[in-house]
Amino acid sequence: MYCSKCGQYNENGSQFCRTCGNSLINNSQTQNIVNNDVVSDEEFEKKLRGTKWFSITLSVINSITLLAGIYVKNWYLVLLELVIITVLILFYVLTKKRMIAGPIIGIVLGILYIMSFNIISIALGIVVILDSIVMYKYISNKNKN
Numbered sequence: 001m002y003c004s005k006c007g008q009y010n011e012n013g014s015q016f017c018r019t020c021g022n023s024l025i026n027n028s029q030t031q032n033i034v035n036n037d038v039v040s041d042e043e044f045e046k047k048l049r050g051t052k053w054f055s056i057t058l059s060v061i062n063s064i065t066l067l068a069g070i071y072v073k074n075w076y077l078v079l080l081e082l083v084i085i086t087v088l089i090l091f092y093v094l095t096k097k098r099m100i101a102g103p104i105i106g107i108v109l110g111i112l113y114i115m116s117f118n119i120i121s122i123a124l125g126i127v128v129i130l131d132s133i134v135m136y137k138y139i140s141n142k143n144k145n
């Protein structure tokens with residue numbers, strides 16, 4: 001953390017600034033208030049489980065569509081389904097590894113669902129985007145500390 005008085009960087013958890021001796025306890029309290037809108041580890045794990053089931057369910061649906069595409073020899077559909085399945089897997093795996101790319105993929109995925117203009121996919125898209133934003137904040141906050 002940085003000293004509020006002189007700006008010197010100090011190890012997290014230090015009580016006093018090593019340059020000017022200013023008390024850093026108020027600093028860490030301010031930091032907690034700033035980070036208040038970030039979810040806890042437990043909430044993140046819960047969201048991650050949701051992402052897992054969301055990705056599995058949609059991958060199954062898309063795999064069925066992919067097989068149907070192979071059956072009717074619609075190669076555009078096959079390619080599209082392969083891309084969607086890959087994106088779903090990346091979304092889950094990268095988010096699980098707490099990489100910022102995970103929730104960014106989630107936000108893009110949500111936008112794509114919304115753009116496909118049917119009631120179910122718009123609802124899905126909004127849920128995915130909201131969850132991805134929460135996970136984005138959580139991961140970027142983890143990376144900062």
Ligand SMILES: [Zn+2]
Nearest residue numbers: 003006017020
């Ligand atoms: Zn200082």
